[in-house]
Amino acid sequence: xxxxxxxxxxxxxxxxxxxxxxxxxxxxxxxxxxxxxxxxxxxxxxxxxxxxxxxxxxxxxxxxxxxxxxxxxxxxxxxxxxxxxxxxxxxxxxxxxxxxxxxxxxxxxxxxxxxxxxxxxxxxxxxxxxxxxxxxxxxxxxxxxxxxxxxxxxxxxxxxxxxxxxxxxxxxxxxxxxxxxxxxxxxxxxxxxxxxxxxxxxxxxxxxxxxxxxxxxxxxxxxxxxxx
Amino acid sequence: xxxxxxxxxxxxxxxxxxxxxxxxxxxxxxxxxxxxxxxxxxxxxxxxxxxxxxxxxxxxxxxxxxxxxxxxxxxxxxxxxxxxxxxxxxxxxxxxxxxxxxxxxxxxxxxxxxxxxxxxxxxxxxxxxxxxxxxxxxxxxxxxxxxxxxxxxxxxxxxxxxxxxxxxxxxxxxxxxxxxxxxxxxxxxxxxxxxxxxxxxxxxxxxxxxxxxxxxxxxxxxxxxxxxxxxxxxxxxxxxxxxxxxxxxxxxxxxxxxxxxxxxxxxxxxxxxxxxxxxxxxxxxxxxxxxxxxxxxxxxxxxxxxxxxxxxxxxxxxxxxxxxxxxxxxxxxxxxxxxxxxxxxxxxxxxxxxxxxxxxxxxxxxxxxxxxxxxxxxxxxxxxxxxxxxxxxxxxxxxxxxxxxxxxxxxxxxxxxxxxxxxxxxxxxxxxxxxxxxxxxxxxxxxxxxxxxxxxxxxxxxxxxxxxxxxxxxxxxxxxxxxxxxxxxxxxxxxxxxxxxxxxxxxxxxxxxxxxxxxxxxxxxxxxxxxxxxxxxxxxxxxxxxxxxxxxxxxxxxxxxxxxxxxxxxxxxxxxxxxxxxxxxxxxxxxxxxxxxxxxxxxxxxxxxxxxxxxxx
Numbered sequence: 001x002x003x004x005x006x007x008x009x010x011x012x013x014x015x016x017x018x019x020x021x022x023x024x025x026x027x028x029x030x031x032x033x034x035x036x037x038x039x040x041x042x043x044x045x046x047x048x049x050x051x052x053x054x055x056x057x058x059x060x061x062x063x064x065x066x067x068x069x070x071x072x073x074x075x076x077x078x079x080x081x082x083x084x085x086x087x088x089x090x091x092x093x094x095x096x097x098x099x100x101x102x103x104x105x106x107x108x109x110x111x112x113x114x115x116x117x118x119x120x121x122x123x124x125x126x127x128x129x130x131x132x133x134x135x136x137x138x139x140x141x142x143x144x145x146x147x148x149x150x151x152x153x154x155x156x157x158x159x160x161x162x163x164x165x166x167x168x169x170x171x172x173x174x175x176x177x178x179x180x181x182x183x184x185x186x187x188x189x190x191x192x193x194x195x196x197x198x199x200x201x202x203x204x205x206x207x208x209x210x211x212x213x214x215x216x217x218x219x220x221x222x223x224x225x226x227x228x
Numbered sequence: 229x230x231x232x233x234x235x236x237x238x239x240x241x242x243x244x245x246x247x248x249x250x251x252x253x254x255x256x257x258x259x260x261x262x263x264x265x266x267x268x269x270x271x272x273x274x275x276x277x278x279x280x281x282x283x284x285x286x287x288x289x290x291x292x293x294x295x296x297x298x299x300x301x302x303x304x305x306x307x308x309x310x311x312x313x314x315x316x317x318x319x320x321x322x323x324x325x326x327x328x329x330x331x332x333x334x335x336x337x338x339x340x341x342x343x344x345x346x347x348x349x350x351x352x353x354x355x356x357x358x359x360x361x362x363x364x365x366x367x368x369x370x371x372x373x374x375x376x377x378x379x380x381x382x383x384x385x386x387x388x389x390x391x392x393x394x395x396x397x398x399x400x401x402x403x404x405x406x407x408x409x410x411x412x413x414x415x416x417x418x419x420x421x422x423x424x425x426x427x428x429x430x431x432x433x434x435x436x437x438x439x440x441x442x443x444x445x446x447x448x449x450x451x452x453x454x455x456x457x458x459x460x461x462x463x464x465x466x467x468x469x470x471x472x473x474x475x476x477x478x479x480x481x482x483x484x485x486x487x488x489x490x491x492x493x494x495x496x497x498x499x500x501x502x503x504x505x506x507x508x509x510x511x512x513x514x515x516x517x518x519x520x521x522x523x524x525x526x527x528x529x530x531x532x533x534x535x536x537x538x539x540x541x542x543x544x545x546x547x548x549x550x551x552x553x554x555x556x557x558x559x560x561x562x563x564x565x566x567x568x569x570x571x572x573x574x575x576x577x578x579x580x581x582x583x584x585x586x587x588x589x590x591x592x593x594x595x596x597x598x599x600x601x602x603x604x605x606x607x608x609x610x611x612x613x614x615x616x617x618x619x620x621x622x623x624x625x626x627x628x629x630x631x632x633x634x635x636x637x638x639x640x641x642x643x644x645x646x647x648x649x650x651x652x653x654x655x656x657x658x659x660x661x662x663x664x665x666x667x668x669x670x671x672x673x674x675x676x677x678x679x680x681x682x683x684x685x686x687x688x689x690x691x692x693x694x695x696x697x698x699x700x701x702x703x704x705x706x707x708x709x710x711x712x713x714x715x716x717x718x719x720x721x722x723x724x725x726x727x728x729x730x731x732x733x734x735x736x737x738x739x740x741x742x743x744x745x746x747x748x749x750x751x752x753x754x755x756x757x758x759x760x761x762x763x764x765x766x767x768x769x770x771x772x773x774x775x776x777x778x779x780x781x782x783x784x785x786x787x788x789x790x791x792x793x794x795x796x797x798x799x800x801x802x803x804x805x806x807x808x809x810x811x812x813x814x815x816x817x818x819x820x821x822x823x824x825x826x827x828x829x830x831x832x833x834x835x836x837x838x839x840x841x842x843x844x845x
Contacts, residue, residue, distance in 0.1 A: 046552040049709045049747045063746045068552040083746070090743040094712045118736050119716055128705065147547060147705075150530060152715055154705030 007075040022066035022077055023051055031079045034088065034108055036095075036178045037129035038067045042138055045130050050108075052087055054078040063087060088112060098122045102179040125179060128154055132173035142166045145173065231507025235515035236392055239383075239508075246384035255290050255331050258308040258372050262297030262459045263491045264452070268304040269321075276324040289332040296371040296460015296495075299614040300359055303342065308354055308372055315354035317342045345610075345632075359611045362630050364592060364600050367576050368616045371460035376495045379502035382463040388508055390579035391470050395516050403475035404430055407578065409586035411598030416443055416534075416571030417646060417675040418751070419597070419664035425568055428558045429476040432566035438478040439567040440469055442575050443539060444485040444492070447531040448647025449698060451678030453602040454572035456614055458485065458492035461576070462499035466509065466522060468575030471582060473520040476568060481522035484539055487529055496524060531702035535750045536569045538704065549704035550750035571676065573602060593619030597663035601674070603645075605631050607681035608638060617662065624658040627681060638683040642766070646675025648695040648702075649755030651762025652688065671762040673755065687784035688767040689774055693721040695759040703752065710753030713744035717760055726787040729775040738764055783844035786829040793820050793833075796841040803833035803842060 004015045009029055016025045021044060026033050036048040046068040053066045055077050063083065078084065089112055095102075096109045097119035105127075130147070133156060137143045144167035149155055158164040233239045257277060261270040274294055281287045300306060303317035309331050316327065316337075323340060330337050341350040342357060351357055375381040382388070394403055408423025432438060442465055446454040458465065469481045485493050500522060503509035511519045525543050532538045533548040540561050542548040561567020577599060581589045590598045597619040603626065606612050610632030617626060623643055627633065634640045642652045651672035653660065660666050664674050682691065700714040720737045723729045741757035741764075748754050764771065773779050780788040793803070793812075797819040804812040804820060811827040814820030822833070834842040 044552075046749055047707050049707055049749075052747050065552055065749065070554065087743045087747045090740060091709060091747065094708070094716060094740075097716075098712060118732070120719060127708065128711070129708075130706075149705070150532070150549075151701050151703045151705050151711060154711065 005071055005073040005075075007071055007073070007077060009077050010079055016071050018071065020071050022053055022055075022064075022069045022071060022075075025071055026053070026066060026077070026079050033066055033079055034111075035067060036104070036108075036127065037131060039131055039135075039176060042131065042134040042176075044068045045134065048091075048127065048129050050088060050091055052084060054081045054084050085112075089114060093117065094119065095127060098124045099127055099179050101125065102127075104178045126156060127179050128156065129178060130156075131176040131178065132156065135172045135176045136167075140168070140170055140172050142168060142170075231505060231510075233507040233514055234512075236396060239388070239392055239514055243383050243386075243389065246380055250384075255312075255334065256293050256310040257290060257328070257331055258293045258295055258298075258310060260296075260298035260300075260304060260306050260308070260372070261294045262371075262456050263489070264297055264301050264456075265304045265306075266491070268301075270305040272321050273305050273307070273319060273324060276321045277328065280325060280328040286328050286332050290328060293375055295374060296376050297368075297456040297614065298354075298372050299365070299368050299456070299616075300357075300611065301613040302611050312336075313353045313355060315342060315352070315357060316340050358632065359613065359615075359630055362621075362625060363616050364618045365616045366580055366592075366600050367457065367461075367464075367573065368602060368614060370464065371456065374461055374463075376460055376462055377498050379463060379499065379506055379508075382461070386583070387463050387579075388467055390582035391467050391474075391508065392514065393582055394471050394474055395514060395518060400430065400475045400477065403471060403582070406586045407475070407581055410581040410589040411586075411593075411595075412574065412577055412581060412589070413597060413664060414571060415573035415577070415601065415676065417649070417673055419674060422570060422574055425558065425570070426472065426476050429478070429566055429568040432559065435565055437480055437563070437565040438476065439562045439565060440472050440476070440478040440481045441539065441543070441562075441567060441569040442469055442481070442483045442572060443534060443536070443569050444483060444489070444572045445527045445531075445534040445539060446486060446489075446572070446676060447534050447702075448649075448676055448678045449695075450606045450680050451604045451647055451676055453604050453614055453677045455489050455492050457572055457576050457602075458489065459495050462492075462496045463503065464579055465496070465572060465575045466499060466503055468578035469522060470509065470513070470520055471578050472568070472570070472575070474518055478568065479520070481520060482543060482562070483522060483524045484527060484533075484543060485524060486527040486533075493524065493526060500524070530704070531698075532704045532750075532752050535752055537750065539569065540567060547704075549706045550752070552749050573677070594661065594663050596665050601662065601677060603677045603679045605679050605681065607643075607679075608635055608640070608683040608686060609633070609681040610635055619663045620661045622659050622661055623653060626662070626679065627658065631681065634681075634683050638685055640681060640683050641686060642682045642688070644672075644680040644682065644691065644695075644759075645678065646673035646755075646758075647678040648698050649673060649752065649758055650675045650678070651758045652682070652691070652766060653762075654766040657766075671765055672758065685782055685784070687725070687780050687782035688763050688770045689721060689725050689780075690782075690784045692759045692763045693718065693725055696721055696756075699752070699756045699759075703756070707749040707753060709744050710748040710750075710756060713740060713748070713753070714756050716740060717744070717757070721760070724771065724774050725780070725785040727774075727778055727785075729771075731772075731775055734764075734771060734775065789829060789844050790824055791822050791827060791829060791831075791833060792843055792845055793822060793841050794843050795819065796839045797837075798839055798841070800838075802836050802838070806832045806836040808832065 003018050005018055006015050033051050035051045037045050044067045046065040051066045052063040054061050055064055092109045092112050092114050095105045097117055099105050133145055136145050144164040145158055259270055259274055277292045307316040307319050314336055336352055341352055343350045354360055373385050404426045412422045413419040444454050527533050530548045533542045535550050536557050537550040538548045543562055557567040593599050600616050600618050602616045605615050615630050642654045644652050653670050653672055660670055667674050696718040700718045703710045703714050705711040720733050741760045745757040773781055783789050799817040809826045809828050811823045812820050
């Protein structure tokens with residue numbers, strides 16, 4: 001897979017290594033692309049759609065998720081065209097309407113100038129980005145959690161909703177979660193928004209398992225509850 | 229043990245022998261017994277016919293053949309008498325005995341024939357019925373000739389001759405080019421040229437396996453063309469796949485059939501067993517060097533598994549959800565091996581192309597869309613059923629000439645083509661020719677062939693809501709814009725139909741629909757906005773009527789209508805006795821009235837009233 005290809009990135013002629021994704025290339029050259037379901041070290045998934053970029057020449061151009069699209073010779077990419085920005089704003093508006101407590105989503109929405117919220121307010125604490133599932137499988141080699149259901153019934157959990165024997169309580173799933181980061185910043189109130197996370201039920205781990213928690217994070221809500 | 233058909237010569241002799249064995253003076257009663265025929269009572273007919281066959285005199289002169297669907301669902305259970313082609317619609321069990329005797333004597337029973345409602349004349353021959361006369365039934369027409377559970381019946385009718393032709397010629401490249409020249413495009417909906425796909429698959433070299441898949445995960449509401457082919461003529465799919473395998477060098481075939489089609493699965497399973505037994509499938513097919521295996525994989529009830537990358541994951545035993553392309557399945561499909569996926573109807577066309585020759589095949593249809601297409605014509609129309617028409621025919625011809633137009637004096641408003649991913653085409657554009665490109669330009673898609681007719685009693689917003697509800701439930705939920713986008717579009721449509729809609733929501737709906745179309749991962753999401761976008765394009769007024777005036781012109785949206793009883797009421801009391809909530813009161817022989825606070829708007833009173841006295845306002 002060695003070698004390099006030439007492509008046009010936001011009007012710039014660049015040469016990048018084959019095997020990279022558009023996202024890698026754009027970030028390498030300093031063009032920011034927001035992502036929620038992408039993390040270095042985990043396989044690309046393409047679920048949050050925030051990273052869409054426009055490829056090809058109009059009128060045949062199309063939007064693709066840059067985190068999964070491999071670079072090709074002669075590819076023309078625009079990471080911030082009007083079409084891309086329109087899509088990105090709509091995705092963020094949808095995210096904010098469903099998951100308003102997430103600091104990450106609030107910040108992204110603010111960066112993208114989302115000033116209105118036209119959808120009915122919901123309070124979900126998971127955007128099903130799948131980072132935790134991939135973390136558990138690919139880095140922790142545990143496969144303790146996975147997806148189930150489809151459409152609006154899709155959710156993440158352990159089989160039969162009982163504690164998984166292969167879960168080592170490493171906390172990796174909490175660590176990578178972009179939506180429930182609140183739980184981990186709670187001890188620093190300036191980063192928290194509403195504090196409602198303490199009452200999230202069910203909590204990420206069962207209360208009597210906290211003692212076994214091998215958490216490498218700054219004290220998280222789970223630990224706070226443990227002290228009670 | 230070597231199978232009986234162990235060389236091409238033996239096969240030809242066998243085919244000739246079967247063809248010679250036909251008794252010329254024998255009449256055959258053909259029963260249309262697809263899943264739909266059975267549902268409307270064909271099984272009882274079959275039993276009655278078999279009982280009649282106990283009579284030696286009848287049995288000597290009449291034979292019975294149970295076949296797949298003949299296409300005219302509205303008139304099931306129907307019988308066809310060969311060789312004359314006499315068509316008897318809606319046959320009752322008590323008529324069977326009389327019918328068999330008449331058939332044995334070569335007579336036609338006039339009072340059991342179909343009567344043209346316009347002229348009042350009865351029509352004897354199937355092909356003279358207006359429903360059939362405009363069709364070109366190249367694929368469906370074979371259903372009535374073949375007994376789907378007997379391979380001999382298929383071979384007798386020219387089956388596997390295309391495979392023999394290909395094997396004799398011995399040039400895979402020629403087959404690929406022949407299919408390319410025919411102009412055949414994928415019948416699954418997107419219309420990708422089949423020849424191009426095969427060329428790409430044939431080029432994949434140095435890999436251990438190459439898969440060919442028949443996509444029979446037909447999930448569009450109201451569409452059942454593929455089912456009728458699988459049930460009625462399973463061997464033609466196998467033959468198509470065999471030819472495809474020979475052309476592309478594929479080693480493994482998979483028939484992915486949705487679990488909701490038990491009869492289709494049973495028939496295909498029988499067909500596979502018989503094909504292996506006879507030696508047209510497996511190792512050294514018909515004594516040649518060509519080897520190919522086909523197995524069945526049953527779906528598990530997810531609409532999204534009709535999408536090719538989700539289908540591949542499902543075959544691998546994983547959760548049925550799509551992945552981002554590239555890489556395309558043709559390079560990396562099942563277990564990372566090259567995989568070519570075609571729809572049932574596409575495979576059914578392959579033997580035809582080989583037998584007729586590409587040029588002849590391309591003679592039917594238009595220059596960009598060759599051949600015929602089977603549509604399932606359903607909804608508010610007189611003649612529902614499966615219709616096979618040449619590409620390029622107009623929607624008007626299908627709806628009015630074949631379909632017979634609207635029911636009960638209503639007027640047709642639109643047709644919805646392409647299932648939930650398709651769009652609505654209004655009556656003003658019914659002169660549009662049916663081909664891939666024209667439909668796409670009109671904001672719909674060919675899709676797999678669902679065609680749902682809507683009349684003035686159908687609310688367009690309600691239809692869009694129905695399809696969006698379907699997609700919201702069937703979206704796999706992997707990618708955010710499809711999952712949340714369909715949910716939010718449904719939410720807005722629900723608001724509009726329930727009288728809470730606001731003008732700015734309409735703009736939001738359109739904005740969201742365009743983003744969903746633009747940003748989702750797979751075909752399901754990319755087309756999920758079509759029901760909204762196409763109805764907004766042609767029926768914006770109807771949306772606005774709901775929002776601005778709080779009215780549903782079609783009288784469907786319950787929150788926006790109320791029922792009342794007018795002066796035609798004779799006071800018969802039928803409406804009151806049919807009302808589940810006792811909302812209707814009135815003296816006998818006097819005009820009744822409806823208590824709006826109790827009325828749940830179920831419409832029972834309206835359908836029960838014989839005097840058209842119940843109105844929607």
